[in-house]
Amino acid sequence: MAELTPRLSASLAEGVYGLTKNESIEEAVKDLNIRFKDVAGFSDDAMLKAKTGGPWFIKCRTAFGFTLIGKGKFSGQAFILFRGTQYLADWLTNFNITVSRGASGQPVHDGFNLTFKTMEPKLKEFMGTLVKNKITQIHCIGHSLGGALATICADWIRTSYKIKPYLYTFGSPRVGLMGFADSCTTNIGAERIFRAYHKTDIVPCIPTWPFIHTPNSGTDYYLPSPGVVPGPTYHGMDKYIESVSGKNWATLAALDIEKKSESGIVLWLKSPSPVGLTITALEWLNQALVYVLKKCLNGAAWVISGAMGTSFTLMDQLAYVLQKGIDLSENVSSLILHLIRKIMEILGMKRTLKAVDLTREFIRNIFMRLHAKANEYAKAALSDAMVKGRAI
Numbered sequence: 001m002a003e004l005t006p007r008l009s010a011s012l013a014e015g016v017y018g019l020t021k022n023e024s025i026e027e028a029v030k031d032l033n034i035r036f037k038d039v040a041g042f043s044d045d046a047m048l049k050a051k052t053g054g055p056w057f058i059k060c061r062t063a064f065g066f067t068l069i070g071k072g073k074f075s076g077q078a079f080i081l082f083r084g085t086q087y088l089a090d091w092l093t094n095f096n097i098t099v100s101r102g103a104s105g106q107p108v109h110d111g112f113n114l115t116f117k118t119m120e121p122k123l124k125e126f127m128g129t130l131v132k133n134k135i136t137q138i139h140c141i142g143h144s145l146g147g148a149l150a151t152i153c154a155d156w157i158r159t160s161y162k163i164k165p166y167l168y169t170f171g172s173p174r175v176g177l178m179g180f181a182d183s184c185t186t187n188i189g190a191e192r193i194f195r196a197y198h199k200t201d202i203v204p205c206i207p208t209w210p211f212i213h214t215p216n217s218g219t220d221y222y223l224p225s226p227g228v229v230p231g232p233t234y235h236g237m238d239k240y241i242e243s244v245s246g247k248n249w250a251t252l253a254a255l256d257i258e259k260k261s262e263s264g265i266v267l268w269l270k271s272p273s274p275v276g277l278t279i280t281a282l283e284w285l286n287q288a289l290v291y292v293l294k295k296c297l298n299g300a301a302w303v304i305s306g307a308m309g310t311s312f313t314l315m316d317q318l319a320y321v322l323q324k325g326i327d328l329s330e331n332v333s334s335l336i337l338h339l340i341r342k343i344m345e346i347l348g349m350k351r352t353l354k355a356v357d358l359t360r361e362f363i364r365n366i367f368m369r370l371h372a373k374a375n376e377y378a379k380a381a382l383s384d385a386m387v388k389g390r391a392i
Contacts, residue, residue: 006248010168026044038074042066048123082147084145108175127160139167140165153165193214199223202235210314275342282346326355336358340353
């Protein structure tokens with residue numbers, strides 16, 4: 001393994017924000033060449049531009065990153081860097097919750113995918129130079145929205161060029177559905193994927209289910225942060241650099257949170273103990289939903305990825321599967337009822353509910369409210385970070 005250190009990958013993820021913080025692209029490139037003079041050479045020609053999602057009248061092309069050839073001890077290595085959210089149009093990319101097919105044919109967040117596709121011609125041009133530059137390793141790196149783009153890019157490289165890249169993300173949102181997470185993790189290799197996130201960073205909690213993080217096996221690099229309520233402070237790249245400095249990946253892996261067992265999930269669903277909108281509750285809820293979906297779909301929760309056709313939104317599909325699951329067995333029906341009650345409690349709603357009340361429309365509305373609530377927290381976090389001028 002020849003992965004980058006946590007500090008270097010985090011510094012590169014933070015450095016790319018110079019594209020939006022400096023008064024000009026020329027100034028940003030100059031600063032980056034000084035800062036990373038021993039790593040790679042930055043230039044205007046190496047810059048990635050992307051069109052972000054949203055209505056036609058506010059779409060814009062913005063500088064989103066770099067394609068770089070390493071130098072010195074990094075000779076033979078390439079770096080693809082993506083920045084995170086900074087402009088209004090990027091916001092619309094983050095909260096578009098439809099799906100489309102990525103390079104591997106698996107469903108990913110449509111806004112992220114469309115943004116990536118606008119960079120694909122430049123990336124193809126760059127990939128065509130790898131043999132000439134004797135490149136043997138590629139590192140895809142990003143923070144926040146940049147982490148999502150880096151993930152899609154790594155999947156694209158593995159699928160289109162049969163090269164296994166390294167992938168490093170910090171505070172990344174969820175990128176695809178279960179089929180994508182399975183495929184990407186298997187094809188790239190969980191040992192080549194370094195997903196770092198703070199406990200109280202809300203952005204890794206969006207988009208809401210059924211989006212799943214990549215990798216979905218192996219190690220996530222969980223970084224402790226104070227409190228239990230999601231907030232803005234620990235989404236900033238300054239805090240990520242602070243948390244990984246002086247550590248290697250093995251040290252960070254030792255901090256990883258314990259995965260929930262199936263028996264533990266069932267106990268949590270049935271527990272009468274009150275829950276609120278905390279990071280811990282969202283972690284439990286995420287794994288509980290996947291568990292219940294698998295019970296409804298005979299172990300294949302990835303079926304929620306679009307097999308029902310384009311006329312069904314993701315929320316429609318979730319509601320359809322769960323409503324149908326009520327009729328499967330008394331045990332599955334009970335699990336679904338407990339799941340919806342937990343969501344209602346997290347939303348501050350009364351838990352008075354019977355299985356007969358679980359119509360498809362009711363279930364869909366509950367998930368839409370949960371999605372809106374999580375987005376509200378994320379928007380507040382990123383807006384606060386933007387006001388304070390941190391890399392987000």
